[in-house]
Each structure stands twice: as C-alpha cells, then as structure tokens.
Amino acid sequence: MFKKILIANRGEIAGRVAATAARMAIQTVAVYSDADAGAKHVQACDEAVHIGGSAPKDSYLRWEKIIEVAKAIGAQAIHPGYGFLSENEAFAQACADAGLVFIGPPPSAIQAMGLKAESKQLMEKAGVPLVPGYHAADQDPALLQREADRIGYPVLIKASAGGGGKGMRAVDRSEDFADALASCKREAINSFGDDAVLIEKYVQRPRHIEIQVFGDTLGNYVYLFERDCSVQRRHQKVLEEAPAPGMTPELRARMGQAAVEAARAVGYVGAGTVEFIVEQPLGYEHPEAMKFYFMEMNTRLQVEHPVTEAITGLDLVEWQLRVASGEALPLQQSDLQIHGHAIEARICAETPDNNFLPATGTLHVYGLPACSNFARADLGVRVDSGVRAGDTISPFYDSMVAKLIVHGNTREEALARLDTALMQTHIVGLATNVQFLRHVARSAAFAEAKLDTALIPREAAVLFNQEKVGLSLAAAALVAHTLDQEAQAVRVADVNGWIDPWAQRDGWRSHGPSLRRFAAVFHDEPQQILFTRLHGGALQIEVAGVCENLQYQRLSNGALDIMLGAQRIKAQVFDHGEVLHVFTPLGATTITRVDALAHAGDTQSEGGRLTAPMPGKVVSFAVKAGDRVKKGQALAVMEAMKMEHTIAAPADGTVAELLFAPGDQVAEGAELLRLEVPETVAA
Template identity: 75%
Template sequence: MFKKILIANRGEIACRVAATARRMAVRTVAVYSDSDANANHVRACDEAVHVGGSAPKDSYLRWEKILEAAKATGAEAVHPGYGFLSENEAFAQACAAAGIAFIGPPPSAIKAMGLKAESKQLMEKAGVPLVPGYHGHDQDPALLQREADRIGYPVLIKASAGGGGKGMRAVEKAADFAAALASCQREAVNSFGDDAVLIEKYVQRPRHIEIQVFGDTQGNCVYLFERDCSVQRRHQKVLEEAPAPGMTEAMRAEMGAAAVAAARAVNYVGAGTVEFIVEQRDGGEMNFFFMEMNTRLQVEHPVTEAITGLDLVEWQLRVASGEPLPLRQDQLQIHGHAIEARICAENPDKNFLPATGTLHVYRKPAQHTAFQRGDVRIDDGVREGGEISPFYDSMIAKLIVHGATRAEALARLDTALAQVHIVGVQTNVQFLRGILATDSFAHAKLDTALIERERAVLFDREPLGLPLAAAASVARTLLDERAMQDGDPFSRRDGWRSLGVTARVFAFEFRGEPQTATLRYLHDGALTLDVGGVSGALEIGRLPEGRIEVSFNGARHTLDVYERQATAHVFAAEGATRIVTIDRLAHAGDAQAEGGRLTAPMPGKVVSFSVKAGDKVSRGQALAVMEAMKMEHTIAAPADGMVEELMFAPGDQVTEGAELLRMAKAG
C-alpha cells in the first residue's frame, strides 16, 4: 500500500479521498489555487502545495505543476478525483513516465472511452447495445445536419469528449439544429478543448441507469450493481439512487454483464461507470443502450457504498497499488436503499442560474458515526463563512441517506434536507424537497423528463406562506428586543399596558409584493397578529440552540430564523422561505433606476452577442451568451426595444452586475 498520495482535486471529493486515506494510514498532499488557500480540502490533508491562479486552467488543470508537487513531496501516487484531470490521457501517461501511480485506469482505457464516437464503435464490436446515431469523424456542419435529419427528430447533440451535461443539446426540429450545434461546440471547446460532437436519437421516456464496475491488474472485473440517475436538470444529475426502482434480477444481471464486457474490451483497471439509457415501453418492458463510460469515480458513488457497505476509494487505492479486487462477484450483495441529493448554489426558478457568495449560515443534519453506511451522510468541502466562487462547479454538498426500503430512505432524505440551513447563497434545497413530494418521484415513475413533467408544482413554490413568514419575523424581532431589555418596566417593548390596546405595524416585502402586519398588544400582555387576511393570537418563545416557537393561526411551529440585511430567513419542518423588512431596506429604488441596463447575473465571461447597436429586439429575444461555472447562460431582452450600445466584447471577463449592453425600451 502507498505511504503517501497526492490528491489532484479540490472540494468535497478531495476531502472524501483524504478521509479514506487517513483511515488507511496513508498520508495525503493537497494542491490548491489562489482562491482555495484556506479551503477545507487543504485542511483535510497532511501537506498542501500551491499550484496557481483561481481559474482551473491556471491551477487544477496544470498537470505539469501537479506532477512537480507530487515529486517534491514524495507522493507515490496521484488520485485525480472526478472532473479536472481524472479522464486526461496525457496526465495519466505523464504520471506513468514519472514513476508515479495514477489511481485510475490505464491511459489506453481513458483514450478508448474518452471520445464518445470511438467508444460507441468499440462497444458495437463488443456486442454492447447502442442507440441509433452518428459517431463519425467528419464534423462538417452540413453533414451533421443531414445525419440528424436521417436519424429523425428529436435528436441529441453531445460533445464527443464531454461529460457532466456540458456540450449537450436536445434538438426538437431541423430548423433549430444549426444554432444548437454552434452553442454545443462552443461549450465543448471551453470545457474540453475539443469541439467534436456526435448525434444520437433522443429516446422517449428514457431512464438513465448506470452500472458501477471495478477491474484489477490480475484481469478480474466485477459490477457493483446499478444507480438510477434519471432525475436531471439541464442534462445534469439532481438525485441518484441505488438500486434502481423496478429493476428485475434478470435485467440487472444482463446490464451488469454488458458493463463488464465494456470494461474488459478496454482492459479496464480501477473504478469506472458504464452509463446506459433505458427505454421504457408500455407494459413495463425496458430496453437498454450504451451511452458512455466514465473512466473515473462518479459523484454519486456514495449510494453504491451505502447499499454494499464498501468503501470504493479504498478499493481504488488497493487496486492501484497492485492488490486484487477484495471481493468476487458472487460475494457482492445489495442491502436496503440509498438516495443522494446534490445541494447546489443555484436558483431553480431562474433556469438554475448558478449563484455565488458567502455561506453566512451553513447548518447540517447530524450524521451517523459510521463512515461507510448509516442513516445520513454528508460529503462536502465547504464550511460556514466560506465562499462559493464563480470559478468552480456550483455543488455545495452531497446529502446521502440509507434506509431498509426506498420509502424509508425517501422520508429520511426529506427530513435531512429540512435540517439543511443555508443563508447567503441561493440554493436548490427547497426544489429538492419539492421533487421528493411529487407523485412521479414518490411512486418511482422515473425518466429524464420528470422535472419538466412536474414543472407546475416544482417551480415558483412557496412552502410556508405569508402569515407564517410574517409571524416568524415579528417573533424574532420581539424576542431580540426582549433580550436587549435591562429589566426596567418603563423601557419594556412587550406591549404591557395598565389599560387599553396599542398596535404596531410592520411593513414587509414578500415574494416581490409589499405587505403589512399589524401586531396588537392587549392590556394583559397577550399579542394578536393580523397579516394576509389571517388574524389570531400570537404566542412566542425561545428554545435551546437559538430556535424559536411560534403559535399562530391555530398551529404551533418550531422554527429557525436567521436575520441578515433586513431579511428574515425562516426554516420550518414544512419548508423554508424569506421575508424582507421594508423599513430597513437600503437603496430600494436601485433596480428601478437602472432603466434599460442589462447586467451580468453572475461573474463570468462574455461568449457572444447576437445583436449590435441599432438593432430592434423583441421581449424574450436572445441578446448575449455568458459562460460561468462551466455552463453557458443566455441573456434575453426583458421588453421590446432597441439596442443602443454593447459595453463589452466577446471573451471579456465581467463581474456580477456589470452592464453588458444598454437598451432603449420601445415607445
């Protein structure tokens, strides 16, 4: 076994690898960029080496610097995690040339599976079923258009060197193909340095089911069952679970055998995932087709660990050091059910726009003490007070739960998500809870269109409502005022009067609309509240650990309320919301004063403008494309008008709020 390894990654996966290494008495070396100098993964390792600037191309993708760090610190092996250099053939070859073990497959396997088109041809020879499509080398746009027309719409354009939903577009009709191809190629170049694409038939009602495989240097290869990753947004996974609901033993064995055949076809070593698209037909019949093989550890590997009781990173280290696989296929078993939720810094109601900022509050549910299997597990690489930067992926944490049954795991996940409190950065936590509550997910009616199908109940949700949000804010204000009192009855603000009733009006903004709440102090000290057409007695109390108790409108709630910059962030068992106290707002008119300015919604790079000064535009028309957090985002016209001036050029880096272009409204 290795004595020291370097972890060529950051964030939660670096912390996760370090945890296993520590348990196995293997010393670890972290690498870090400028913006990650104080990151959790640096603290999690025994040593750390600075490798460059904040942008990945200046640090985590500089494999020459990473190899220098490995040599300088005496690391015997490099664990690449996922993303960055994990599927970089040149890096794997450079490690071998330097006498440093690459904790992953051989370069030949990375090369064979790295280009989607070539891998499809290889799988066809190995007898693995394929989706109808075009996987050729000729990338002439006219040819690609003809191939898409031949296959029949809808089709899926996919970056040949891609993964993680980058460089992927679904096209419904021929007229949209050229624009989708150009956008896909731009994103592919930015993410992978290669604009080659392949075209495939877009399978209707598809499920995304993947098989975890493992090979060793002795020629052994096994599959560690399947994961269902069908719940996706923008072709990126949101929830993953194992085993796949509705999977029969016969189909599991058939898919497992196909996955092992795919791995053997490239002499695979280490952890890998063979991804299949599963077509669902009437009557319950399912057909599966090879999509791609990810030659690395997957983000969702913890659900496999939960149902098998194994540590896949330990297996990686043992195999990379020359040991045989710890178990044979007949020794592997499934225990219970596990689900993973990806908690991301993003706004689901704005097309999942990535968010950046400071984690002013970051509270998590209690975790089970067992590392590999337990009721609740959290993999993260952040801490309260840390920053979510624009340079890296938007994922904050992975929340994994395990239960005896799927129903038990689902209930446990919802309870755990309710205990995740994040303030300072917009997140998808409430959106995730909404998915769990849908009929589709609750009853395992899964396919990649689940989110779109349940759009009406998933987006623009308000789980708590104005009355409870206002009552929580008022309660927090009153409790804070009581805490500041010095005991003088004449300075008390709890409303006690020797006679009569007095009222106090609170002004709020809730979901963009002005609201008021009237608090009445009765002569005996009792309180009543009138807000949003609801009136009733208000009772409040402070509980341990900063929680508060609120009774209003016939219901009693235990709440966590965090106030920041006049906004009360309210967390309850039913969900979370926020409400703004208007009389403490600063610069409330700034947004209206901007007039016809169109600003960058996040830090990033201007990719292109589709208009020029003097052009007339219509509401909703695409004006510009920005790239941030490895994804492209389209800026659209908020109203009819005319473009007056472009403030930047393609390729320019911009800060959040920077004016991209100026537009005069029509009329």
Template identity: 75%
Template sequence: MFKKILIANRGEIACRVAATARRMGIKTVAVYSDADAQAKHVQVCDEAVHIGGSAPKDSYLRWERILQAAKDTGAQAVHPGYGFLSENEDFAKACAAAGLVFIGPPASAILAMGLKAESKQLMEKAGVPLVPGYHAADQDPALLQREADRIGYPALIKASAGGGGKGMRVVNSSAEFADALASCKREAINSFGDDAVLIEKYVQRPRHIEIQVFGDTHGNCVYLFERDCSVQRRHQKVLEEAPAPGMTEALRKQMGEAAVAAAKAVNYVGAGTVEFIVEQTAYDKPESMKFFFMEMNTRLQVEHPVTEAITGLDLVEWQLRVASGEPLPLQQSDLRIHGHAIEARICAENPDNNFLPATGTLAVYRKPTCSSFEIPNTSDTGIAVRIDDGVREGDSISPFYDSMVAKLIVHGDTREQALARLDEALSQTRIVGLTTNVQFLRHIIRTDSFATAKLDTALIQREEKALFAQEPLGLALTAASVVANTLHREQALKGNDPFSSRDGWRAFGVASRNFGFVFHGASYETVLTYAHDGSLQLCVTDADGDVSGTLAYREDGDALHISFAGHHARVQVFHETQGHEDVAHVFAPQGATRITLVDALAHAGEVQEAGGRLTAPMPGKVVSFSVAAGDKVKAGQPLAVMEAMKMEHTIAAPADGEVLELLYAPGDQVAEGEELLKLKV
C-alpha cells in the same frame, strides 16, 4: 500500500479521498489555487501546495505543477478525483513518466472511452447495445444536419469529448439544428478543447441507469450493481439512487455483464462507470425496458456514495488497493445489495430562475444530524444520513468552479424509508448567504412521479407545476415567525434593563407596533398589539384581507415554537443583510422561505429605475453577443451568452427594443449586476 498520495482535486471529492486515506494510514498532499487558499480540503490533508491562480486553467489543469508538487512532497501516487484531469490520458501518461502511480485506469482505457464516437464503435464490436446514431469523424455541418434528418427528431447533439451534461443539445426539428450545433460546438471547445460531436436518436421516456464496474491488474472485473440517475436538469444529475427502482434481476444481470464486457474490451483497471440509456414503454412494465450504451466514465463518479451505502464497501479504498497492485477484495459472487440509498446534490443555484448558478458566502451552514464521515456498514443498521462536502460555515462559493455545495446521502431498509429520511434531512439543512436548491429537492421527492418511481429524464419538466415557484409556509406563518423572533431577540438583549424594554407596557391605553414586509415582491403591513392581559395580538394584512389572532411563542432549544391563527410550527429564523435590506430566512419542518423587513425611513426618497439596463445575472465571462449596436430586437430574442460555473447561459431581451451600445467584448469577465449592453425599449 502507498505511504503518501497527492490528491489532484479540490472540494468535497478531495476531502472524501483524504478521509479514506487517513483511515488507512496513508498521508495526503492537497493542492490549491488562489481562491482555495483557506479551503476545507487544504485543512484536512497533511500537507498542501499552492499551484496557481483561481481559474482551473491556471491551477487544477496545470499538471506540470501538480507533478512537481508530488515530487517535492515525496508522494508515490496521484488520485485525480473526478473532473479536471481525472479523464485526461496525457496526464495519466505524465504521471507514469514521472514515476508516479495514477490512481485510475491505464491511459489507453481513458483514450479508448474518452471520445464518444470511437468508444461506441468499440462497444459495437464488443456486442454492447448502441442507440441509433452517427459516430463518425467527418464533422462537416451539412453532413451532420443530414445525419440528424436521417435519424429523426428529436435528436441529441453531444460533444464527443464531453461529460457532466456540457456540450449537449436536444434538437426538436431540422430548422433548429444549425443554431444548436453551433452552440454545442462552442461549449465543447471551451470545456474540453475539442468541438467534435456525435448525433444520436433522443430516446423517448428515457431512464439513465449506470453500472459501477471495478477491474484490477490481475484480470478480474466485477460490477457493483446499478444506480438510477434519471432525475436531471440541463442533462446534469440532481438525484441518484441505488438500486434502480423496478429493476428485474434478469435485466440487472444483463446490464452488469454488458458493463463488464465494455470494461474488459479496454483492459480496464480501477473504478469506472458504464452509463446506459434505458427505453421504457410504460413506467409499470420493467420487463419492457431496453438498454443502450451511452458512454463510460473512466473515474470515480460523484454519486459513488449510494453504491457504498448498499454494498457496505469503501470504493476509494478499493481504488487505492487496486492501484497498489492488490487484487479485487471480492468477486462477483460475494457481492450483495442491502437496502436502498439516495443521494441529493445540494447546489448553489436558483431553480426558479432556470437554475442560474449562485455565488456568495455561506453565512449559515448547518447540516442535518448525521454520523461523522464514515462508510455505511450494512452488517448493522448502517449510517442513515451522510454528508460529503468541501465547505464550512463562512466559506465562499466562487464562480470559478461548479455549483455543488454538498452531497446528502441517506440509506434505509426500503426505498420508502430512504425517501422519508431524505426529506427529514433536507428539512434540517440550513443555508443562508446564497440561493440553493434544497427546497426544490424536497419538492421533487414529494412528487407522485418520484415517490412512485415513475422515473425518466423528463421528470422535472413533467412535474413542473409542483416544483417551481412554490411557497411552503405562506405569509401569515412567515410574518408571525419573524415578529416572534424579533421579540425574542429584543428580550434577550434587554436583560434586566427596564428602560430598554419593548414589551409594550403602558399605564394607560394599549401599545402597538407596525412591521412592514416584502414577500414575493409584494408589500404587506403587520400590526402587533400588546393587550392588557399580557397577550400579543397580531394582524397580518394581505390581498385577501386580514389574518388575526393571538401570537404565542416559546424557546425550543435553538429554535422557537410559535402558534398563530391556527398555525403551529417549530421555526428557526436567520437574518442576513443584503445591500440596505434586512432579509429574514425562516426554516420550518414544512419548508423554508425568506421575507424582507422594510424600514420605511431607510427607503425614503429612493427612486427605482429600470430603463434599458441589461445586467449580468451572475459573475462570469462574456462568451458572445448575437446583436450589434443599432439592431432591432424582439422580446425573448437571445442577445448574449455568458459562461459561469462551467455552464453557458443565454441572456434574452426582456422586451422589444433597439440595442444602443455593447459595453463588453467576448472574453471579458463581468461581475454580477454589471450592465452588459444598453437597450432602448
């Protein structure tokens, strides 16, 4: 077994690998960029080496620096994690040439499966079912258009060297094909350095089910059952679970054996995932499901913890043992499924704004009650809740890397129990400082589609009304929570000083206080009256009238239990300064929301100006402009494309108008809020 390994990655996967290595008595070396100098993964490893600038191309993709770091620290092997260099056959070869063990498959297997077109041809020879499509090398746009027309619409354009949902476009008609192809190729060349694409039939009502495979150097290969990854946005996974709901034993065996055949076709070694698209004629007819090979990911997947949860195995330990030459610890007949597991990806993004990535500082980062970083042991009750992350409270989420903050994994005896545990764990998660998808995840798992396992990759679009622009608490409860928290904080600050008291005591008459709020873009007034009997009377005015009643609250651990106008809840309130505004984040079992406290004096004399400013919605790079100065544009017309957190984002005209001036050029880096172009509307 290795004595020291270098982890050629960052964030939660670097921390994940380091945890298993530490348990096995293996020393670890971290590498880090300028942006990651104080990152968690640097702290949890035994040594750390700086390898370059913040952008991946200046650090985590510079394998000569990584190999030098391994040599300088005496590492015997390199674990690539996922992403970055994990599926780069040249890096695998370079490791071997440097006398280092690459903890992954042989370079030949990475090459064979790395190009989607060639891998599909290989799978066809191995007898693995394929989706109808075009996988050849000729990339003439006119030919690709004809092939898409032949296959029929909707069709899927997919970067041949792609992964992670990047370089993919669904095309609904022949008229859309040319623009979609150009965008797909542009994203592919930026992400993978290769703009080759393939065309496939876009399967209707599709499920994304993948099989975890593992091979060793002794000719053994097994499958560790399946994961359902159907819930996706922008072709990227949001929720993953194991085993796949509705899976029959016969289909599980067929898909598992097909995955092993795929792995053996390339002499696979280590952890890999064979991904299948599954067509279903109806949600309640699993016997009608047909599966087709999509691709093979020649690395450890982000969602590997759900497989660990249902098998009781540590897949990173298996990787290390196989890479050191040991045979697989278990054979197929030894493997069993125990219970059900679900993983939710907590990301810094705004689901209500087309999942726009968010950056910022984790001013508050409180995790749900869970065990320490351990692999579930299914010989007993197991670990109900597990958090995999690479950040701590106070850390920043930068625009240089992907938007994932943490992975929340739950395990239960049944899917229903796992769902209940996931909702409870999400309700305990507190993140302030940037926008996340935590509440969106809660909305998903509460939908009828997810709760009853009516799964396909269009679930989010299908349940759109239940998922977006939801307000779980309402104005009355939110305002009451902030008022109660304000009074509680004032009481704690004044102590025994009667002259600092703001308890409303008057010798004559009654005292009242006004609180101004902005809630979902609208302004509201709230009046708190201190009654002679010592009670607090609160009146919240909204568009439907007044909500009045007695406000009562008491300290409940690190929270407040409040009661107002029929509302009862245990709440936590965290304040954050945004510009000149005091934003209160309210967390309750029902959900979380935010509300802005308005100081009328602070805003006196301010003038709001919109005009023709079109600003960057997030920090990132300008990819292209589709207009020039003097062009007339229509509302909704694409104007520019920005890239941030490895994804492209199209910026459209908010109204009809004329472009006056472009303020940046393609390739320029821009900060959030910077004006991109001047638009006369």
C-alpha cells in the same frame, strides 16, 4: 501500500480521499489555487501546496505543475478525484513516465472510452446495443445536419469528449439544429478543448441507469450493481439512487455483465462507470420490458458513488487505493449483495425557479442534519461536503455545495429520511436548490418511481415556484423573531438578578392596547403587518386583512415555537441583512423586513439596464447598437460555472450601447448593454 499520495483535485472528493487515506495510515498532500487557499480540503490533508491562480487552467489543470509537486514532496501516487484531470490520458501517461502511480485506469483505457464516438464503435464490435446515431469523425456541419435529419427528431447532440451534461443539446426540429450545434461545439471547446460531437436518437421515456464496475491489475472484474440517475436538469444529475427502482434480477445481471465486458475489452483497472440509457417502451408499470443501450463509460470515480457504498457497505476509495497498489479486488462477484436503498441529493448553489441560474456568495449559515461525514453503509444520513460556514462559493468551479446521502431498509424509508434531512439543511447567504430537492423528493412521480430523464420538466407545475410556508406564517415568524431579538438585546440583569422593566422594549402600556406596524416585502409584493399587544399581554397580528392571535417562545435549540391562530409550527429564523430566512417543516421562505429610513431616497427606476445575473465571461452578443429587438429575443450569451446562459430582452426596444466585448469577465450586476424601451412599455 502507498505511504504518501497527492490528491490532484479539490472540494468534497479531496476530503473524501483524505478521510479514507487517513484511516489506512496513508499521508495525503493537497494542491490548491488562490481561491482555495483556506479551503476545507487543504486543512483535511497532511500537507498542502499552492499551484496557481483561481481559474482551473491556472491551477487544477496544470498537470505538469502537479507532477512536479508530487515528485518534490515524495508522493508515490496521484489520486485525480473526478473532473479536471481524472479522464485525461496525457496526464495519466505523464504520471507513469514520472514514476508515479495514477490511481485510475491505464491511459489506453481512458483513450478508448474517453471519446464517445470511438467508444460507441468499440461497443458495437463487442455486440453491446447502441442507440441509433452518428458517431463518425467527419464533423462537417452540413453532414451533421443531414445525419440528424436521417436519424429523425428529436435528436441529441453530445460533445464527443464531454461529460457532466456539458456540450449537450436536445433538438426537436431540423430548423433549430444549426444554432444548437454551434452552441454545443462552443461549450465543448471551452470545457474539453475538443469540439467534436456525435448525434443520437433522443430516446422517449428514457432512464439513465449506470453500472459501477471495478477491475484490478490481475484481470479480475466485478460490478457493484446499478444506480438510477434519471432525475436530471440540463442533462446533469440531481438525485441518484441505488438500486434502480423496478430493476429485475435478470436485467441487472445482463447489464452488469455487459458493463464488465466493456471494462474487460479495454483492460480497465480501478473504479469506472458504464452508463446506459434505458428505454421503457411499455411505460413505467412494465419494467420487465425495459431495453438498455450503451451510452458512455466514465473512466473515473463518480460523484454519486456514495449510494453504491451505502447499499454494499464498501469504501470504493479504499478499493481504488488497494487496486492501484497492485492488490487483488477484495471481493468476488458472488460475495456482493445489496442491502437496503440509498438516495443522494446534490445540493447546488443555484436558483431552480430562474432556470437553475448558478449562484455565488458566502455561506453565512451552513446548518446540516445530524450525520457522519464519509460514513459507511448504515448510519442513515451522510454529508460529503468541501465547504464550511463562512466559505465562499466562487464562479471558478462547479456549483455543487454538498452531497446529502441517505440510506434505509426500503426506498420508502430512504425517501422519508431524505425529506427530514433536507428539512434540517439550513443555508443562508446564497441561493440553493435545497427546497427544490424537497419538492422533487415529495412529488408523486418520484415517490411512485415514475422515472425518466424528463421528470423535472414534466412535473414542473409541482416543482417550481412553490410557496409552502405562506404569507401569514412568514409574517408571524418576522414579528416573533423581531420581538425576541429586541427583548434579548436589552434583557440585562443586575448582580441580584433584577431586570429593569423600564428597559424592556416589549410595547407594554399601563392601559389599552399598543399598536406597531412592520413594513415588509414578500415575493416582491409590499406588505403591512399590524402587531397589537392587548391589555393583559395577549398578542395579535393582522396581515392582508386577516387578524389572528399570536404566541411564541424561543426554544433551547434556537428555534421559535409559534402558535398562529390554531396553527402551531417550529421555525428557525436567520437574519441576512434585511432579509429573514425562515425554515419550517412545511418548507423554507424569505421575507424582507423593510427599514423605511434606510431606504429614503431609493428609486425604483432602472431604465433599460440589462445586468449580468451572475459573475462570468461574456461569450457573445447577438445584437449591435441600433438594432431593434423584440421581448424574449436573445441578446447575449454568458458563461459561468462551465455552463452557458442566454440573456434575453425583457421588452421590445432598441439597443443603445454594448458595454463589454466577447471574452470580458464581468461581475454579478454589471451592466452588459443598454436597451431603449418606449415609455409606454416601461410603465
């Protein structure tokens, strides 16, 4: 067994590996970039070495530097995590050439499965079912267009060297193919350095079900059952669960055996995932009719591996380390069993209601449910996270903040536990998808396991723009929180415990009620909240013409116990500037407490400014100065967190000036171009 390993990755996976290695008495060495100098994974390891700038190409993708560091500090092996260099056969070969163990498959296996087109050809020879498509090497755009037309729409364009939804586009019409192909190739070259694509028939009602496989250096193979990863946005996974709902024992055995044969065909070693697209020709109610097709093999540990750990009671990282050191697989296929049900939710810094636009910022509040980090199997709730309160989510890396994993005896129990854990997750400082995840988990479609990769767009009406708290409760929370904070600020007792009543700011009057007005903004709409303290101490608030009695008290855990009329609810309220973040069992919301004096002189006029919605790189402009544009027309393309985002015209107008050039890095809020909008339109 190894004595010291280097972890060539960052974030939660680096911490995950460090935790398992520590339990096995293996020392770990972290590498870090400028942006990660104070990162959690750096402190989790026994040693840490700086390897370069914040951009991945200047640090985590510098495999020559990483190998140099590993040799210098006396590491015996390198764990690549997932992402970055984990599926880079040149890096795996360089490790071997340097006398270092690459904790993963041999370079030949990475090469065989790394290119989607070649792996499809390999699976076709092995008799594994394939989706109709084009997987050849000729990348002439005209030929690709003809092949797409031959296959029939809708088709899916996929980067041959890709993964994680990068370089992937669904195309519904022939006339849209050329633009989608160009965008797909551009994103692929930026993400993988290879713009080759393949084209496949877009399967209707598809489910994404993958099989976890493991192989050792002695020729032993097992599959550790399946994970359903059908709930996706932008072809990236949102929720993953194991086992797959509706999976029959017969289909599980066939898919598992096919996955093992795929791994055996390339001499695979270590943890890998064989991904299948599963067609439901007779609908959700007939899982026995499901058909599976090979999609790709990820030659690494997957982000969603904790759900497999939860239902098997195994530590897959420990298996990786043991197999890489030459040991046999700890268990045989007959030893493996499924225990209960597990679900993983990916908590990401993004704005679901704005097309999942990535977000950056500081985690001013980072409250997590009671859990055990990197827990095994049966503790119910687990959080894998590479950040802490006070850390910054930067534009340089993936938008994932944490993984929330729950386990229960049944799927229903796991679902209930997931909703409670998400309710107890409080993040302030940047936008996240936590409430969106609650909406998905509580939707009838997900609860009833009516799963396919189109679940999110299909259920958009109940998933997006959902306000579960409402104006009245948000206003009550604002008033209660403000009054409580003001009272705490002046509640100073003397040495005898006496509190000066004249120092209190509670609005007390010797006779008659006292009235106070709060200016607020809720969902971009200005609101006036009238607060009245009646003679005798009773409280009332009036919002949008409705007057209700109010009672509140601060609980020992910091929450407010609020009674508004006949409704009683507990709320955690956090200040972030003027914005109050309100977390309740119903959901979370924000309400802005407006200080009129602080905003004296502010103007609402922004003219025709079009600003960057997030920090990133300008990829291209689709217009030039002087062009007339229509509302909704694409103006520019930006790239951030490895994804492309299109900036569209908010109204008809004329382009006055472009303020940046393609390739420029821009900050969030930077003005990209100026659009002259007619006054009648602007008004």
